[in-house]
Amino acid sequence: MYHYDEYDRALVAERVAQFRDQISRRLSGELSEEEFLPLRLQNGLYLQRHAYMLRVAIPYGTLSADQLRALASVARDFDRGYGHFTTRQNIQFNWIELEQVGDILARLAAVDMHAIQTSGNCVRNISTDAFAGVAADELLDPRPLAEILRQWSTVNPEFLYLPRKFKIALCSASEDRAAVMMHDIGLYLYRDGAGEMLFDVMVGGGLGRTPILSQPIRKALPWQHLLSYVEAVLRVYNRHGRRDNKYKARIKILVKALGIEAFAREVEAEWEHIKDGPAELTRAEYERVAASFQPPAYPPQPAVDLAFGSALARDAGFARWVQRNTHAHKQPGYVSVTLSTKPGAAMPPGDVTAAQMEQIAQMAERFGFGEIRIAHEQNLVLPDVAKTDLYALWQQACAFGLATPNIGLLTDVIACPGGDYCALANAKSIPVAQAIQQRFADPELLQDLGEISLNISGCMNACGHHHIGNIGILGVDKNGSEWYQLTIGGAQGKHSALGKVIGPAFSAEDVPEVIAQLAEVYRAQRQGEERFVDTVERIGLAPFKARVYPPQETRA
Numbered sequence: 001m002y003h004y005d006e007y008d009r010a011l012v013a014e015r016v017a018q019f020r021d022q023i024s025r026r027l028s029g030e031l032s033e034e035e036f037l038p039l040r041l042q043n044g045l046y047l048q049r050h051a052y053m054l055r056v057a058i059p060y061g062t063l064s065a066d067q068l069r070a071l072a073s074v075a076r077d078f079d080r081g082y083g084h085f086t087t088r089q090n091i092q093f094n095w096i097e098l099e100q101v102g103d104i105l106a107r108l109a110a111v112d113m114h115a116i117q118t119s120g121n122c123v124r125n126i127s128t129d130a131f132a133g134v135a136a137d138e139l140l141d142p143r144p145l146a147e148i149l150r151q152w153s154t155v156n157p158e159f160l161y162l163p164r165k166f167k168i169a170l171c172s173a174s175e176d177r178a179a180v181m182m183h184d185i186g187l188y189l190y191r192d193g194a195g196e197m198l199f200d201v202m203v204g205g206g207l208g209r210t211p212i213l214s215q216p217i218r219k220a221l222p223w224q225h226l227l228s229y230v231e232a233v234l235r236v237y238n239r240h241g242r243r244d245n246k247y248k249a250r251i252k253i254l255v256k257a258l259g260i261e262a263f264a265r266e267v268e269a270e271w272e273h274i275k276d277g278p279a280e281l282t283r284a285e286y287e288r289v290a291a292s293f294q295p296p297a298y299p300p301q302p303a304v305d306l307a308f309g310s311a312l313a314r315d316a317g318f319a320r321w322v323q324r325n326t327h328a329h330k331q332p333g334y335v336s337v338t339l340s341t342k343p344g345a346a347m348p349p350g351d352v353t354a355a356q357m358e359q360i361a362q363m364a365e366r367f368g369f370g371e372i373r374i375a376h377e378q379n380l381v382l383p384d385v386a387k388t389d390l391y392a393l394w395q396q397a398c399a400f401g402l403a404t405p406n407i408g409l410l411t412d413v414i415a416c417p418g419g420d421y422c423a424l425a426n427a428k429s430i431p432v433a434q435a436i437q438q439r440f441a442d443p444e445l446l447q448d449l450g451e452i453s454l455n456i457s458g459c460m461n462a463c464g465h466h467h468i469g470n471i472g473i474l475g476v477d478k479n480g481s482e483w484y485q486l487t488i489g490g491a492q493g494k495h496s497a498l499g500k501v502i503g504p505a506f507s508a509e510d511v512p513e514v515i516a517q518l519a520e521v522y523r524a525q526r527q528g529e530e531r532f533v534d535t536v537e538r539i540g541l542a543p544f545k546a547r548v549y550p551p552q553e554t555r556a
Contacts, residue, residue: 301333
């Protein structure tokens with residue numbers, strides 16, 4: 001993984017000192033809350049329903065064991081013993097005292113971490129596939145170019161005051177596990193027949209109150225022009241994006257208003273001025289950064305592991321976990337392991353305790369090379385695990401509540417913090433997620449239902465990405481009461497789709513049973529191994545609506 005150089009460390013240290021002084025002036029009253037607001041947002045600090053929330057960046061979702069231990073220490077010493085991993089590979093602490101933020105940031109800086117640009121109208125954390133560098137279906141390792149984008153966008157003075165926040169994601173595998181099409185800029189990286197790295201560039205994606213999937217703006221962009229082309233897109237957006245209405249300020253609105261062809265012409269005209277300038281990447285610069293992402297020295301593994309096969313045969317729980325929670329690896333004899341943060345009602349989705357973080361760090365060192373990834377689905381990944389170690393790892397993960405075999409299943413719920421914490425939320429997300437997880441606690445039923453993504457957002461800002469869940473749940477306020485609107489048919493990946501609303505909203509108490517009825521329609525209608533989302537596409541919404549809305553029933 002990438003290690004900071006002297007410039008990175010100097011920048012982060014200076015920002016810690018600067019923000020510590022700003023905090024001091026706020027506490028003394030020298031700065032009003034209105035004056036302090038843009039300063040704290042530049043450092044990832046929000047004022048939420050109960051306390052300050054600090055969002056810490058995890059660039060492209062990669063952590064070292066020592067960094068995870070530092071996050072555990074923050075959770076234990078400054079929060080209530082846990083942190084919340086998000087869909088964009090950040091971590092949030094929800095119970096922060098303003099007086100302590102300078103100390104927290106200093107502790108993070110000591111392990112090359114920070115909260116810079118995790119909020120504000122700027123380029124946010126660069127995200128990618130949690131299995132980058134190790135996935136068997138990977139075309140190219142996107143992390144070096146993700147790191148180059150991180151360095152370019154961090155405190156880039158031209159793009160610190162954009163019309164709205166700006167999100168970039170990269171993917172370079174057969175399967176898109178980075179939700180590229182719901183980002184402001186999405187980048188698909190691959191090689192052509194001559195071996196040259198190229199990008200297909202997507203633009204104008206985003207969820208929120210106006211969900212739009214991104215559109216292709218340029219095919220086969222040579223990698224040397226990555227920064228200059230992204231810069232051209234941002235310049236056009238910065239120049240023409242709306243600043244009069246925050247709800248109309250995202251680039252997706254501009255692209256929709258202009259049309260993708262007109263927007264592309266603007267970008268191409270801008271790019272002509274800068275494409276061969278200083279932002280052009282050189283081979284030497286790429287190789288300098290890529291040197292940090294060389295694969296570890298994998299010890300060879302036996303072609304046949306009798307102990308592993310025996311464990312699979314004698315222990316059904318282990319076999320189920322291996323089936324659901326391991327992912328094919330480039331290196332023979334190795335897999336990547338997903339540690340589920342979704343044990344059911346015991347813990348909100350995405351929340352991990354300090355003790356669990358420390359155990360995961362220890363497992364990353366014992367069973368891997370000291371590296372951890374954060375997945376878009378709010379789970380944690382150990383990227384390099386020898387199959388011979390899987391049984392011992394599983395036993396340890398079981399002991400710490402991290403071995404729920406539900407990856408990709410209905411209880412692998414994506415959920416935002418919702419009304420329990422977030423000042424913007426209209427409704428709670430966590431209790432609904434936990435009630436659904438409890439309703440589908442039967443592992444046999446869960447396995448029978450197969451792959452179903454279920455995403456919950458507590459408001460239109462869609463931090464839970466409900467639009468792209470096979471089943472999406474949106475919390476809404478109706479006359480002071482919390483209700484939940486359901487969509488079905490959403491999907492992420494290279495065949496992304498936005499879910500469609502099935503009808504009037506439900507009460508929180510009704511939601512688990514409504515989900516169960518939708519699942520029953522699927523079980524009755526599916527053909528062969530057809531997935532839920534494919535059944536929805538084939539038969540449409542009508543059979544599902546008919547089941548959950550009896551004709552005579554009147555709803556709010």
